[in-house]
Amino acid sequence: xxxxxxxxxxxxxxxxxxxxxxxxxxxxxxxxxxxxxxxxxxxxxxxxxxxxxxxxxxxxxxxxxxxxxxxxxxxxxxxxxxxxxxxxxxxxxxxxxxxxxxxxxxxxxxxxxxxxxxxxxxxxxxxxxxxxxxxxxxxxxxxxxxxxxxxxxxxxxxxx
Amino acid sequence: xxxxxxxxxxxxxxxxxxxxxxxxxxxxxxxxxxxxxxxxxxxxxxxxxxxxxxxxxxxxxxxxxxxxxxxxxxxxxxxxxxxxxxxxxxxxxxxxxxxxxxxxxxxxxxxxxxxxxxxxxxxxxxxxxxxxxxxxxxxxxxxxxxxxxxxxxxxxxxxxxxxxxxxxxxxxxxxxxxxxxxxxxxxxxxxxxxxxxxxxxxxxxxxxxxxxxxxxxxxxxxxxxxxxxxxxxxxxxxxxxxxxxxxxxxxxxxxxxxxxxxxxxxxxxxxxxxxxxxxxxxxxxxxxxxxxxxxxxxxxxxxxxxxxxxxxxxxxxxxxxxxxxxxxxxxxxxxx
Numbered sequence: 001x002x003x004x005x006x007x008x009x010x011x012x013x014x015x016x017x018x019x020x021x022x023x024x025x026x027x028x029x030x031x032x033x034x035x036x037x038x039x040x041x042x043x044x045x046x047x048x049x050x051x052x053x054x055x056x057x058x059x060x061x062x063x064x065x066x067x068x069x070x071x072x073x074x075x076x077x078x079x080x081x082x083x084x085x086x087x088x089x090x091x092x093x094x095x096x097x098x099x100x101x102x103x104x105x106x107x108x109x110x111x112x113x114x115x116x117x118x119x120x121x122x123x124x125x126x127x128x129x130x131x132x133x134x135x136x137x138x139x140x141x142x143x144x145x146x147x148x149x150x151x152x153x154x155x156x157x158x159x160x
Numbered sequence: 161x162x163x164x165x166x167x168x169x170x171x172x173x174x175x176x177x178x179x180x181x182x183x184x185x186x187x188x189x190x191x192x193x194x195x196x197x198x199x200x201x202x203x204x205x206x207x208x209x210x211x212x213x214x215x216x217x218x219x220x221x222x223x224x225x226x227x228x229x230x231x232x233x234x235x236x237x238x239x240x241x242x243x244x245x246x247x248x249x250x251x252x253x254x255x256x257x258x259x260x261x262x263x264x265x266x267x268x269x270x271x272x273x274x275x276x277x278x279x280x281x282x283x284x285x286x287x288x289x290x291x292x293x294x295x296x297x298x299x300x301x302x303x304x305x306x307x308x309x310x311x312x313x314x315x316x317x318x319x320x321x322x323x324x325x326x327x328x329x330x331x332x333x334x335x336x337x338x339x340x341x342x343x344x345x346x347x348x349x350x351x352x353x354x355x356x357x358x359x360x361x362x363x364x365x366x367x368x369x370x371x372x373x374x375x376x377x378x379x380x381x382x383x384x385x386x387x388x389x390x391x392x393x394x395x396x397x398x399x400x401x402x403x404x405x406x407x408x409x410x411x412x413x414x415x416x417x418x419x420x421x422x423x424x425x426x427x428x429x430x431x432x433x434x435x436x437x438x439x440x441x442x443x444x445x446x447x448x449x450x451x452x453x454x455x456x457x458x459x460x461x462x463x464x465x466x467x468x469x470x471x472x473x474x475x476x477x478x479x480x481x482x483x484x485x486x487x488x489x490x491x492x493x494x495x496x
Binding site for chain 1: 209
């Protein structure tokens with residue numbers, strides 16, 4: 001099968017790959033580029049573990065064709081820390097013990113980041129709604145919700 | 161037709177480990193040349209934190225900080241023997257094996273230190289910070305780093321130990337049928353409050369309050385995560401989850417996350433947990449197995465709460481709206 005060129009930025013770095021037409025963004029990120037922070041849970045858009053941020057919007061990378069991402073700016077959880085300093089969301093997840101097996105964590109953090117980018121001071125209900133597309137099989141939802149609320153508070157303190 | 165409220169209680173005993181043909185787990189511990197300690201196991205961390213617990217147990221036994229211990233659970237082809245991570249046995253079985261291995265390694269470590277310090281090994285103690293001191297004369301000390309270097313490059317000693325923890329097979333007594341199918345037991349009690357809509361059959365869990373007796377909590381934060389998560393899994397078993405909704409008929413079983421119902425962050429009941437610690441006699445530092453136990457008592461508690469709310473006894477899981485409505489119809493004398 002003829003290969004298709006794709007070019008986008010991933011966490012600020014230019015990436016260019018030749019892929020098979022029909023390759024999902026998830027598989028392109030994991031298998032071609034080597035960013036394994038998005039996880040493949042269901043490959044059908046129901047678990048949220050593959051969530052990435054594409055041009056500022058939350059996207060399920062397992063339902064996104066890589067070849068539609070030409071020119072896009074993609075952010076994954078592996079791109080959040082800067083110079084070894086964790087992003088406030090990552091710090092809050094650590095401090096709140098909001099990970100157990102860790103499989104859902106990158107998707108949760110992506111969903112939470114998009115929420116906080118649009119709604120810096122969300123209510124608990126808004127956090128729950130923002131995370132409603134993400135399944136945590138260890139069912140640590142409560143610490144995850146608390147971590148997102150804590151990160152929002154620490155962000156607003158930074159801004160003040 | 162109304163929303164009816166009910167409260168149910170349930171208590172359980174839950175075994176740690178199993179006993180079919182005997183239940184062994186093996187552990188090996190050795191020091192690196194720089195005095196870090198390697199625990200080799202075939203017991204697998206499923207995400208519950210087993211590596212952390214084994215590192216703590218090894219560190220506590222040898223007398224070093226936990227970050228000086230690395231746990232390798234890589235490969236059942238090459239690793240020591242373990243029956244597996246199941247039956248809530250990991251901490252108890254592997255932990256006991258690690259203690260045995262770590263004690264042996266500690267003894268060699270102290271013997272090497274004794275040669276370096278020219279004292280008797282029985283006069284030495286560890287400070288938990290990476291040093292070995294002469295009891296009563298702590299100014300005479302040597303770092304474990306230097307002890308390991310000495311063992312490797314000067315004295316040709318292997319600071320290592322072997323551990324094997326076995327619960328032997330228990331045969332039933334011919335006269336009474338009595339046997340010992342497991343070792344220590346964890347205990348739990350749950351009170352669940354629910355609302356049942358007797359028109360739609362829908363159950364909403366309002367609160368779930370759990371008390372767990374789990375031996376000693378070796379890592380209280382990991383224990384809390386397991387218990388809170390397990391409590392919610394129990395509710396999910398009670399109300400939502402099944403692979404065979406019309407068992408033994410296999411039809412309509414969920415085959416993916418679209419069809420297999422699981423709770424989301426919006427389905428949280430108010431959850432309370434209380435941990436009681438009664439260290440077990442045969443557990444590593446008093447631990448029992450809290451893993452599976454914690455997802456059990458919510459199920460009968462919810463079933464009892466549904467009975468309290470609408471007066472029907474559902475004895476098939478999950479307690480779906482369909483089952484409640486059929487039971488309500490039967491209770492009213494109508495044909496199903």
